[in-house]
Amino acid sequence: MGVPAARIVFDENDRAAVAEAVSEMLATGALTLGPWTERFEQSFAAEHGAPHAVAVASGTAALEIVLRSLDVRDRDVVVPAVTFYATAGAVLHAGGRPVIADVDPATLALGPDTLEAALTPDTAAVVLVHIGGLITPEAEALRALCDTRGIPLVEDAAHAHGSSYLGRAAGTFGLAGAFSFYPTKVTTSGEGGMILTESAELRDEARIHRDQGKGSFTTNHHVRLGASWRMSEPHAAIGTVHLRRLKEFVETRRRVAQRYDAALGALDGLRPVTEPAGCRSNYYKYVALLPPGVDRAAFKRAVAEEYDVRLSGEVYDLPLHLQPVLAPYRRAALPVAEDVCARQICLPVHSDMTEDETDLVIEAVSAVHRRLAG
Structure with a gap:
């Protein structure tokens, strides 16, 4: 048996609980904006130590609603180059202009220097993305920098359910955080998203936006x-x-992830993107950088064909400023983002992963690395 790139885990008890809930709602006819939505919001907010939560249709919708509530129309929004298209897409759909910034190679996130370089006189918001579940140690410094400029900091926490830094949960460093429940996330609702916010006013705006802009349901x-x-x-x-x-x-x-760190950190030239001190990652993704010159496609093909180990999709193989649809917002080369996107791989991490599966991944990656990078 090999190791798949992703595995969605609902055990027998989970399936029974969901079936019972669905049976109940089908009997009552309460199929939208009912008690389960409120229960989910309250539970997710409590899990992350946030005062307010609003459940929505997707992580992308969560981010767009926040940006619409901040009214970024015809203004600049700083986003990192290493993120999914939806981070910039939400800016555009909210009427803003994405300003794409380079990242810190240690965390794949914005840093104070890269943020400073991207700020403009017309910056309406800054989006900090927690790639793979890692929260940068600079999160509080980034919030402070934004506060001094009067700019809201928004977290794209699509990857970061349950992640924290110095005991503070993802989604609570900025004015608001946007989470995704796409099926492969650490916890999922099938499809869906969640907004966490410290602001009761933003919570109320989000509730209006999610329901066709209606003043009441x-x-x-x-x-x-x-x-x-x-x-x-x-x-x-x-x-x-x-x-x-x-x-x-x-x-x-x-x-x-700890076993990967111990085994792969010794491989010459292969650099795991390790957890910063103080960060407690959920390891939605385990990211490592291949040595320069190693053919990523050949590497992934070899571990799949020779060991039946499937590496999950990169985060991400193409930085935002090189996405064709975002060409109008390309300002300059972003060398760190271009380098890490060209070299990164993601090792499989499952919520029920066995030691045997972990050992097989380590064996496959180690052997193929020795051959292709040796």
């Missing part, structure tokens, strides 16, 4: 240019059930 009175960004009750029930296992899942993933 039961009226045909539209006060914002919202959209159909609601989370359905079945999705909320799935998310609530899965969230109960977040701590367990994170512990399993961290044990896998």
Whole structure:
């Protein structure tokens, strides 16, 4: 048996709990913005120590709603080059202009210097992305820098359920954090997203935006240019059930990552992107950088064909400023982002990963590395 790139984990008890919840909601007819949505919001906020949460249709919707609530129209929003398209896409759909910044090679995140270089007189917001679940030790410094300029800091925490830095959870460093529950995330609702925020005003705006901009759920009175960004009750029930296992899942993933660190750190030229001091990552992704000149496609093909180990998709193989659709926002070369995107691989990490599977990944990566990089 090999190791797949990803595995979605719902055990028998999880499936029974979801089935019972769905049966109940089908009987009552409460299928959207009902008690399960409220329960999910409360549970997710409590898990991350945040005062307010708003459940929405996707992580992308979560980020766009935050940016719409901040009114970034016709203004600049700084985003890192190492992130998924949706980070910049949300800016554009909210009417803003993405300003793409380089990253810190140690964390793949914005740093104070790269942020300073990207700020403009018309910056409306800054988006900090926690790649792979790692929270940069500079998160508080980035918030302080934004505060001195009167610029809201927003977290794209799509990867970071349960991650923390010095005991402070992802989604609580900025004015708001946007999470994704896409199926491969550490916890999932099938599809969906969540906004965490310290601001009751932003919470209220988000609730309006997610429901077609209506002033209240039961009226045909539209006060914002919202959209159909609601989370359905079945999705909320799935998310609530899965969230109960977040701590367990994170512990399993961290044990896998620790074994990878110990085994792969000794390989000449292969550099794991390690957890910074004070950071407690959920290891949504385990990122390592291949030595310069190693053919990534050949590396991935060899571990798959020879060991049946599938490496998961990179985060990311193409930086934002080189995405064709974002060509109008390309200002200059971003050398760190270009380097790490060209060389990174992601080793499989599952929420129920066994020691035998971990050993097989280590064996495969070590052997192929020795041959291709030796």
